[in-house]
Amino acid sequence: MAALPSDRLGFLLSFRGELTGARIRAALGVAGLHPRNAMTLMQLAPGAMSQRDLAAAMEVDPSQLVAILNELEADGLAERRRDPADRRRHIVKITEAGAAALGRVDAAVGEAERELFGGLTEAEQTLLRGLLDRVVVNPADHECGE
Template sequence: MTADRTEGPLDRLGLLLAWHGRISDAWIRRALSTTGLTPRHAMTLMHLGTDPMSQQSLVDKLDVDPSVLVAILNDLEGGELVHRRRDPADRRRHIVEITPEGLLTLGTLETALTKVESELFADLSQQERTTLRDLLNRVASTPSDYEC
């Protein structure tokens, strides 16, 4: 290490993202606790909020193993927030749709998330929030062959 090095740990983008991610995760989990949902449950309901979709489409959108999605859907179905049915056009395929109770819960979680985001990003303008969203969408978030 050289004497003129001035970078601290929070000058490292990966560490800074992890640090703020941990904080954001804690705030979001606390806000969602009123609904009994986890962030994965919330993401699933949000994807289903507009239209029903196949289980495989949800696997792709959430980027989870199919067995993980089954567990998420079991939880949501147990709470009567979603319903699974066979696709009449292809009996091997399951269609997942949000229930009326799920739509009410979705409204509650949207309100909770809006409040958290307002607090988290209070010091950012709307344009800065848009830029941050665009940049984060470009950050690689799937595992590579890199080994620590």
């Protein structure tokens, strides 16, 4: 379902968000990476962390993260090593090659944003950011029927 069925603001935001996400994912894949793998590199960029904390930060199930890290490690973009202090834990760290790939990804995302928001002035982009920040305060309430 890709066509707007009404002129409601909620639909407009949802559909434009979807299109924007598609464009961003295309940019994330520029280095030959699966978009979610590129997202994982982004999360790892500030510093190493345990696999569990990484899953929490990304809000994905730990079991999903396993496949992502297997691929990143096979490509030499990230590495897992046992935490000597607690040998159950894996410390996940981005590699130099991973940082280089992330640099290319970041450039592609920047280019995508210039395309997406190039029609807006800097002031308008700031305005849009401010308005979006004030939308959707408690989204999860209706997912699980709280």
